[in-house]
Amino acid sequence: MLRTVYFDHNATTPLHPGLMSLVPDWLKDWGNPSSIHWAGRGPKALLRDARSQVARLIGCEPLELIFTSGGSEANNLAIKGLLPERPVGGRDQILISAVEHPSVRKTAEFMITRGYRVEILPVNREGELDVDRFDDLLSEKTALVSVMLANNETGHLFPVARLAEQARLKGARIHCDAVQALGKIPINVKTLGVDAATFSGHKFYALKGCGALYVRKGLSLSTQIHGGGQERGRRAGTENALAIASLGYMCTQADRIFTEALRLRQLRDHLEKRILSEIADVQVTGGSGTRLPNTSNMTLKGVDGETLLMNLDVHGFAVSTGAACSSGNPEPSPVLLAMGLTRAEAQTSLRLSLGWGNSHEQVEEFVDVLKATVQRLRGFQHGAEQFYGV
Ligand SMILES: Cc1ncc(COP(=O)(O)O)c(C=O)c1O
Numbered sequence: 001m002l003r004t005v006y007f008d009h010n011a012t013t014p015l016h017p018g019l020m021s022l023v024p025d026w027l028k029d030w031g032n033p034s035s036i037h038w039a040g041r042g043p044k045a046l047l048r049d050a051r052s053q054v055a056r057l058i059g060c061e062p063l064e065l066i067f068t069s070g071g072s073e074a075n076n077l078a079i080k081g082l083l084p085e086r087p088v089g090g091r092d093q094i095l096i097s098a099v100e101h102p103s104v105r106k107t108a109e110f111m112i113t114r115g116y117r118v119e120i121l122p123v124n125r126e127g128e129l130d131v132d133r134f135d136d137l138l139s140e141k142t143a144l145v146s147v148m149l150a151n152n153e154t155g156h157l158f159p160v161a162r163l164a165e166q167a168r169l170k171g172a173r174i175h176c177d178a179v180q181a182l183g184k185i186p187i188n189v190k191t192l193g194v195d196a197a198t199f200s201g202h203k204f205y206a207l208k209g210c211g212a213l214y215v216r217k218g219l220s221l222s223t224q225i226h227g228g229g230q231e232r233g234r235r236a237g238t239e240n241a242l243a244i245a246s247l248g249y250m251c252t253q254a255d256r257i258f259t260e261a262l263r264l265r266q267l268r269d270h271l272e273k274r275i276l277s278e279i280a281d282v283q284v285t286g287g288s289g290t291r292l293p294n295t296s297n298m299t300l301k302g303v304d305g306e307t308l309l310m311n312l313d314v315h316g317f318a319v320s321t322g323a324a325c326s327s328g329n330p331e332p333s334p335v336l337l338a339m340g341l342t343r344a345e346a347q348t349s350l351r352l353s354l355g356w357g358n359s360h361e362q363v364e365e366f367v368d369v370l371k372a373t374v375q376r377l378r379g380f381q382h383g384a385e386q387f388y389g390v
Contacts, residue, residue, distance in 0.1 A: 002316055003315065003316030003317075003365075005318065005365070006318045007317060007354060007358065007366065008319055009294060009353040010152050010180060010294075010320070010351065010353035013202065013205045013355055015205060016206070018249065019206070019207070019246050019250075022246075022249060026046060026242050029045075029046055033047050033239050034228065034230065046242075046248075047067070047245075049245070050244045050247060051065055053251040054199070057251035058182075058197070058199070058251075059188035059189055059190050060189050065213070065214055066213045066221075066232075066234050067212055067231060067239055068210070068213055069209055069210065069211060070201070070202070070209065070211040071101070071177070071179040071203070073211060074198040074199065074200070074211045074212065075103040075175075076107050077213050078196045078198060078213055078215070079104065079107040079111065079144065080110075081221040081222045081224055081234075082173050082195065083111060083143055083144055083173075085222070086115050087115050087116055090141055091140070091143040091171075092117055092143060093116070093117050093118075093139070094119070094143060095119050095134070095138065095145045095147075096147065097129055097147050097148065098121060099123055099148070099153075100148055104146050108146065116143065121134050121137070123156075124339070124340065125286075125340045126286050126288055127285070128156070128286075128289050129158050129159065131163075134163060135166065138167065138170050140171065142167065143173065144172060144173045144175060145167045145173070146174075146175040147160060147163055147174075147176060148178070149176050149181040149192070150180040150184070150185070151180065153295075153333055153351055154291065154295065154336075154339070155180070155292035155293075155295025155296070155353070156286050156289050156290070157181075157291060157292065160174075160176050160192050161191065161192050173195045173219075174195050174196075175195060176192060177197075178197045178198060178199055179198055179199060179211075181292070182199045182203065183253075183257055184257070184261060184264075184292050184293065185257075185292065185293070186254070186258065189216075194214075194216075195216045196213060196214060196215045196219075196221075198213055199213075199214070201244075201246060201247035205250050206247040206249070207242060207246040207247075209243045210240050210243035210246075210247050212247070223235060223236065225237055260356050262293070264293045264356075267354055267358065267360060268295070268352075268354055270363060271363045271366070271367065272296055272298075274364075274367045275298065275370065278367065278371055279300065279370065279371055281301035282298050282299070282300050283298060283299050285297040285298060285336065285339065286339065295354075296351070297350070298352075299350075300374055302377075302378050303348050303374055304347060304348065305349050306321060307377060308321070308350060308373065311373045311377065312370065319350060319352055320351040321349055321350060332346030333349060336349055
């Protein structure tokens with residue numbers, strides 16, 4: 001039987017097995033959650049329960065949550081919705097990191113058309129944010145800071161609580177894209193001290209098509225999708241009750257998040273240790289920084305990332321060379337370039353993101369296959385160089 005091993009959990013996660021039996025039951029609640037007759041009661045209850053479950057996991061009140069179609073929409077809503085239509089009182093600066101997801105970066109850039117300025121916070125070779133630069137740039141002119149909690153490509157964690165404290169002192173709003181952190185590390189939005197935070201269901205073993213935006217109580221948020229009065233008028237459109245219920249269910253798994261974080265860290269560290277000791281010329285990108293427990297990003301000298309990915313796929317291993325959303329894009333990862341890797345280095349990158357279903361045996365098998373594949377590809381490369389005299 002063909003082996004299928006999935007090491008691409010930062011792109012999306014498989015559905016949690018516990019949901020396989022729950023989803024058919026929820027399908028019976030097909031009504032519109034806004035209906036006040038009997039058909040609306042079931043889906044309305046699904047939404048209510050999910051809202052409490054998500055709120056409990058991330059430490060907010062249920063009504064501080066707005067359900068969306070996913071992380072991208074929640075990031076759009078946060079940035080466009082928290083900022084006034086035009087800058088007010090000279091507050092026209094938006095600060096983002098150099099490694100934000102396109103749904104943050106491009107939304108911030110869009111705000112230039114509304115009179116805002118975007119300033120980029122650099123990261124170093126280890127993926128660490130330049131906090132001194134943040135302190136320099138932050139001022140009474142800052143309208144919004146948007147910095148992710150965990151990077152999708154390297155897993156690097158940013159000091160969001162510290163940034164939030166500084167931002168508050170200057171009267172700026174702070175938003176955090178926590179899509180990659182949910183389910184991988186414990187999160188508490190109040191401890192982080194942010195005004196808004198983004199989450200996505202499909203990165204956390206739930207169904208695709210739902211996300212959530214936390215917005216601190218009392219903040220004004222302008223709606224971006226106009227229509228019905230769903231989500232207390234903050235996001236129109238009939239809710240995807242099934243997907244939202246699946247996210248709610250996943251948020252009841254707090255203990256598992258904790259135990260998996262410990263297990264996956266050991267597994268990831270073992271994986272890196274074996275690769276570094278058995279394959280020459282490999283470097284872990286951002287390995288010395290604080291990272292998500294499941295993510296490993298590395299460069300393998302002389303090995304084209306796309307070619308490696310396809311060769312590993314033949315053996316049943318699903319991995320990534322960059323963010324999934326930019327697949328099909330031959331350009332090297334902007335995140336790695338922002339960290340100071342050259343284009344050539346970035347093109348040799350491999351991202352492994354482990355998840356709840358992965359085992360020690362899978363990791364052992366993977367390293368064996370990777371070792372042989374890299375040896376073969378480097379052999380071809382060497383042969384070609386000899387043949388063409390390059
Ligand atoms: C850090 C980060 N933010 C936002 C998103 C977008 O989330 P969604 O796919 O739910 O729109 C992603 C998806 O890759 C992500 O990794």
